[in-house]
Amino acid sequence: MNDIRQLEPRSLWHHFYNLTQIPRPSGKKDLIGKFLEDYGKSLGLETLRDEIGNILVRKPATKGMENRKAVVLQAHMDMVPQKNSGVNHNFETDPILTYIDGDWVKARDTTLGADNGIGVAAAMTILESKDIPHPDIEMFITVDEETGMFGAFGLQPNFLKGEILINMDSEEEGELCVGCAGGLDANINYFYQEVPAPEGDVALKISLTGLKGGHSGVDIHLQRANANKLMFRLLKEAVSNYEARLSSIEGGSLRNAIPREAFAVISVPKEGVDDIFELVADYESLYQEEYEGVEDNITLTAEQYEDKFALIPEEIQDDLINGVIACPNGVLRVINEKPDVVETSNNLAIVKSFGNKIECNCLLRSSVESRKQELASMVESVFSLAGAKVEFTGDYPGWNPNLSSPILHEMKGIYEKKYGVTPEIIIIHAGLECGILGINYPDMDMISFGPTIKYPHSPDEKVHIQSVAKFWDFLVDTLANIPVQE
Numbered sequence: 001m002n003d004i005r006q007l008e009p010r011s012l013w014h015h016f017y018n019l020t021q022i023p024r025p026s027g028k029k030d031l032i033g034k035f036l037e038d039y040g041k042s043l044g045l046e047t048l049r050d051e052i053g054n055i056l057v058r059k060p061a062t063k064g065m066e067n068r069k070a071v072v073l074q075a076h077m078d079m080v081p082q083k084n085s086g087v088n089h090n091f092e093t094d095p096i097l098t099y100i101d102g103d104w105v106k107a108r109d110t111t112l113g114a115d116n117g118i119g120v121a122a123a124m125t126i127l128e129s130k131d132i133p134h135p136d137i138e139m140f141i142t143v144d145e146e147t148g149m150f151g152a153f154g155l156q157p158n159f160l161k162g163e164i165l166i167n168m169d170s171e172e173e174g175e176l177c178v179g180c181a182g183g184l185d186a187n188i189n190y191f192y193q194e195v196p197a198p199e200g201d202v203a204l205k206i207s208l209t210g211l212k213g214g215h216s217g218v219d220i221h222l223q224r225a226n227a228n229k230l231m232f233r234l235l236k237e238a239v240s241n242y243e244a245r246l247s248s249i250e251g252g253s254l255r256n257a258i259p260r261e262a263f264a265v266i267s268v269p270k271e272g273v274d275d276i277f278e279l280v281a282d283y284e285s286l287y288q289e290e291y292e293g294v295e296d297n298i299t300l301t302a303e304q305y306e307d308k309f310a311l312i313p314e315e316i317q318d319d320l321i322n323g324v325i326a327c328p329n330g331v332l333r334v335i336n337e338k339p340d341v342v343e344t345s346n347n348l349a350i351v352k353s354f355g356n357k358i359e360c361n362c363l364l365r366s367s368v369e370s371r372k373q374e375l376a377s378m379v380e381s382v383f384s385l386a387g388a389k390v391e392f393t394g395d396y397p398g399w400n401p402n403l404s405s406p407i408l409h410e411m412k413g414i415y416e417k418k419y420g421v422t423p424e425i426i427i428i429h430a431g432l433e434c435g436i437l438g439i440n441y442p443d444m445d446m447i448s449f450g451p452t453i454k455y456p457h458s459p460d461e462k463v464h465i466q467s468v469a470k471f472w473d474f475l476v477d478t479l480a481n482i483p484v485q486e
Helices: 010-020 030-042 114-128 150-154 227-242 270-290 314-326 369-385 406-419 434-440 465-480
Strands: 046-049 055-059 071-076 098-101 104-107 137-142 164-167 175-180 182-191 201-209 245-251 262-269 299-304 330-335 338-354 357-366 389-396 424-428 445-448 462-464
Touching: 010 114, 010 465, 030 046, 030 055, 030 114, 055 114, 071 114, 114 137, 114 462, 114 465, 150 434, 164 434, 175 406, 182 314, 182 369, 201 227, 201 245, 201 270, 227 245, 227 262, 227 270, 227 314, 227 338, 245 314, 262 270, 270 299, 314 338, 314 357, 314 369, 330 369, 338 369, 338 424, 357 369, 369 389, 406 445, 406 465, 434 445, 462 465
Parallel strands: 071 137, 071 164, 164 445, 175 424
Antiparallel strands: 046 055, 055 137, 098 104, 104 462, 175 445, 182 357, 182 389, 201 262, 201 299, 245 262, 245 338, 330 338, 338 357
């Protein structure tokens, strides 16, 4: 069997399959928004779309549950568009090709979109159900969570009526999430006018591929290689010792994904071409040795570049190289009381030249606001000293944990009774929308949980089949035991 629609719970997997057939990369909300809106209306339920594109569908309580607290089932409609190098896939037009691999559902050479499609599918299944007891339900699906949590930021007061919000965007079954890190985008720019290459220089294209990448919050502690960092280590030596000059650079594509690939075009004197080929081979061996057991497929190559090319001015080139080399990246601090949990990190996500501009993007995360600002100051200082213009955008707060949360107490008890073990209560180093939603709904009781999803934001993304069934059963039992309104 390789049709995910035959998996159990069948209705949930059927809805997830339908979601994989609708292009829904971040920033492209029209098709998926209309699909969800039409779905709510097809069930005869009150269906609303707000000004920013968020979808809200309301379903009345089942018989006997009218006096329970109303619940918001919350997820986001967009997915991270990442694919392996050389794969012909257009995320704006093509469906995701899913398959079953043992205990997991995966996609062929692209992200799967289980983040957060499984959450959306679960909410849709509750809406259409005829025999699941539940209180008043609001399915609230936000837009563009992955690129800046714009749907959560755009939510207006009084749009939601629920007293409890269950976010279904966590990625480890058996955990109940009650807090998350805040985030901040660093936008770093260089501006220049191209200059001609020295007469007789030869252009080479250097390609770094095969890295695993991953979610810049959830996977940042895994010590995976950052393609931008590795590329610029090589470029610094090529420029310093081999008379190389930089023509163009393209590393990474999304601020919340650890960059998996980087490509640079350089020029070198004709007599130095063989030296560059040897240097690239040496660095490939070095990187494979340094990341043995972490990265299995690091590939670093050089080839003749036949297109026309010009150069980035030498002073801009040097400033860029020094800035990227010096920029803090990866885990900076862990939580003192929980040394296995990351407190503060940075992802040097994108370095890209186009036209007469070089754009670098970092995503800074921390569960401590003062440390997030300290990290911002570090990044600003590094790149300001390196001659760049630095701006910060997309600042969003962390979600402060409430260990006295009634829904936490209720779900913890249900899980213990149902499975005989205590769920882990966690704070994650990724961004969840709960902290932002709490700005306009400070009294709403919130929690987050979900099935086991590995390597989101990368083509290795996969969701554990049995954990989806367990997540679903737990959700159904939770809705049946929502407390009575006070």
